[in-house]
Amino acid sequence: MNNGKPLVGVVYEVYIPNPKAADKELSEETVEEMAREVYEAVLALGYPAVLIPVKDSFLGFLRRIQEVKPDVVVNLCESFDGTTRLESNVAGVYELLRVSFTGNVMRSLSLCQDKFRAKAVLSAHGLPTPPACLVHSVDEVPPLKFPVICKPNGEDASMGITPRSVARDEAGLRTALASIRDRFGLPVLAEEFIDGREFNVAVMAEGAEARALPVSEIDFSALPKDQPRIISYEAKWFETSELYIKTPPVCPADIEDDIRLRLQNHALEAFRVLGCRDYARVDFRMDKKGRLFILEVNPNPDVSLNAGYARALKAAGIEYGDFWKLMIRNAQNRNGKS
Ligand SMILES: Nc1ncnc2c1ncn2[C@@H]1O[C@H](COP(=O)(O)OP(=O)(O)O)[C@@H](O)[C@H]1O
Ligand SMILES: [Mg+2]
Structure with missing residues (x-):
């Protein structure tokens, strides 16, 4: 601690170009930009901070954590050495080291990454998800x-x-x-395939108290009729493509209160039953009869300034820096326990 201010380590994975998965590049490179945005937000809070890039060496990563000795880690790793499946293992490292960290624990990350299994848990709790x-x-x-x-x-x-x-x-x-x-x-x-509207709900927790932020909706209205109404990889990442331009998110969504409440309640319940903490984003579709379906829960969503989570914070009137202040406080209060 420096005058009571926690030393924050912002941990993220470095993109290692892989010719076999060249199209992964955009989503992976974004992680580096996101880390810089979070690092700057943390510095602006007056907290000392260090960027900790993770490469392909686990021992190198461990050594770096032991050198920096962060009071709190902001964990932004979405994979390890280019392998998405190992995303949860990185969180497991902080748990074993008893380092306080922001975001979700290994168990929830691992469960949510297995979409089929996560859907089984949602269904077992009476939450709707497509067959x-x-x-x-x-x-x-x-x-x-x-x-x-x-x-x-x-x-x-x-x-x-x-x-x-x-x-x-x-x-x-x-x-x-x-x-x-x-x-x-x-x-x-x-x-x-649920043909209909698509919504996302960001959830944020202060300790054990979770709240759902304003709902976001994808506006598919400009999409050519011969295109399925989905967020494909191109629609999500290629900013100059027609599919990207014609699927803009709208937050807050223009929806009736009862749909909003159903979405937010489902999102909070999904957050709870999947053992989430701190923050997550829940993706939904609504069919023509108005029935809602949870597609998935993202316990490690993109938290860049120009992505959906930050948009929802803004719509809720929450400053990006204040969000990180709260997440760091959550981590400090857990005191290394996960
Ligand atoms: N069952 C479904 N019905 C309609 N659209 C879907 C369905 N599953 C996925 N999609 C579309 O594909 C996108 C990505 O699917 P999702 O399950 O959220 O996985 P990811 O983890 O890649 O975001 C969604 O945002 C949505 O547009
Ligand atoms: Mg999704």
Whole structure:
């Protein structure tokens, strides 16, 4: 501690170019920018801060944490050495070291990253999520109603999602399954496609008290009619592409109070049953009958200034720096316990 101010280590993974996954570059490079934004916000609070990049060496990372001895780690790692599956292990390191850190614990990160398993937990708690199957072969036809969307079960940031991920029939399904299998392996998550509006709800907790922030909606109205209404990888990351430009988020969403309340209550409940703390973002779709479905819970969402979480903070009248102040205080209060 420096005059009562915690030394904050902002930990993030450095993008290592990988020719086999060149399209991952944009989502990964963003992590570095995000780390700088958070670092500057923490410095502006008057806290001493150190940027701690994580590369491919675990021992190098451990050594750096032991050298810096941060009072609090702001954990922004979304993978380790380019592997999304190891995202949760990084949080596990702080837990073993008993270092206080912001964001979610290993167990929730790992659970939410397995979309199918997280959906089972949501369903067991009575929360709605689209019917889905884990498919173990491209020749399998899961007992789902078409259209069906195929996605990797353990990725995020719309990785692997293209307009062709939405299958209208068995032939389309085989193509969609094969494309995910070739890139991410089996099994593939096949899910009933919910044609309708898409919402995101950011959740923020002060200690054990979680609150849902204003709802955000994707405006699909400008999207050409022949395009499925989804946030594909291109729509999420290629800022100059038509798909990106024609799927802008709107926050706060223009929705009736009863839909807003249902979304926010579901988001809070999902946050709770998946064992989340500090912050997370919940993705929803609503079908034509007004039924809501949780697509997934993101316990480590993009917290860059220009991304959805910060937009929701702004809509709630919460300064970005004040958000980090609160998260750092949460971490300090836990005193290394996770
Ligand atoms: N069952 C579904 N029905 C409709 N759209 C979906 C469905 N699943 C995914 N999508 C679309 O694909 C996008 C990414 O899917 P999501 O499950 O949120 O995974 P990711 O972790 O990649 O964000 C969503 O934002 C949505 O546009
Ligand atoms: Mg999502």
